[in-house]
Amino acid sequence: MKFFTEYLWFNTAEKKEYIRITEQIKEILYRSGIKEGMVLVSAMHITAGIYVNDNERGIIKDLDNMLEQLAPFGPDYLHHRTGEDNGDAHLKSLLLHHQVILPVTEGKLDLGPWQEVFYAEFDGQRRKRVIVKIMGE
């Protein structure tokens, strides 16, 4: 049984960004030498998400539009009484979820043909971290 842990760092230029990280996960998996198991990819901040979907510009914007509708950026969050202005980012993170598990089979990420892994930054322009933990053999 083997465990292999690395951390990805992000410091986005924009407040909100959707960044494909599939290749980075594949490289970590390769370095780990693990052939069978599972990869946990989990945001370590509470205003970011991790998700699996299509690497198509339109659907990424559609997702952004939906999240903006369900948890709009704006002043009216109780959280802002603490001096923060990122209430929407917390809620977007909760709606999208902050983690995925990727199966590993025969040394490869066992994903479907269109599945890509994304880091969703909802309150960027500062250093933030994602844990990638692989468990297997």
Place this chain on the structure above:
Amino acid sequence: MKFFTEYLWFNTAEKKEYIRITEQIKEILYRSGIKEGMVLVSAMHITAGIYVNDNERGIIKDLDNMLEQLAPFGPDYLHHRTGEDNGDAHLKSLLLHHQVILPVTEGKLDLGPWQEVFYAEFDGQRRKRVIVKIMGE
């Protein structure tokens, strides 16, 4: 340590369907011989979801109504510029999430009394796949 992987295939009659798959997961678990561990059940397509909830016809329709309200089927997605018409299916998949982890204790799925596992198809009428990966002893 043991790993056991199988794939479930679906080709639904309807565009949208909610299909209980608890029994199929139990059969795979039985074939695996694994007594302690975790089962990853994860859609391999980006227009489907996996969830755990009640096998009650009303609540399934309530879920469908909510998803249809939050991410309605319709023409107005940027994703459709690619020629696709399933923007809503991507968003429904993201809202519901595409995977669950089921605990295995003493050879059984360690679920609560009403927990059932479902495959949620949002863009069906073609062959689609779900990975079931068990990790344990």
Place this chain on the structure above:
Amino acid sequence: MKFFTEYLWFNTAEKKEYIRITEQIKEILYRSGIKEGMVLVSAMHITAGIYVNDNERGIIKDLDNMLEQLAPFGPDYLHHRTGEDNGDAHLKSLLLHHQVILPVTEGKLDLGPWQEVFYAEFDGQRRKRVIVKIMGE
């Protein structure tokens, strides 16, 4: 390889409550003796959720407000034809998700600085259970 399973019980005073359980998870991890691995924290009922976010009173209420808007408590759910009145609680559980995986590194929950684990009760005032299953070495 080691597996360690415990169950947390809840019986909330209120119908809806958001309860921080990070310390309880840490204690279970300590008892397990596991130093590297993953902790599954998963609600065993279909009207509760588990999530990771900020332990800040304002954002907890913001989350509650959002869920109440997306899946309001009320009479108009088909599920209620069974005699139940908790259709909203099922939908809130599905939106928030019912489980998280926490990474364990060097004997500790490998969480970011503000990440706290919460049990979200949407239909309380009765005994309900959460499984905490640790897998590692």
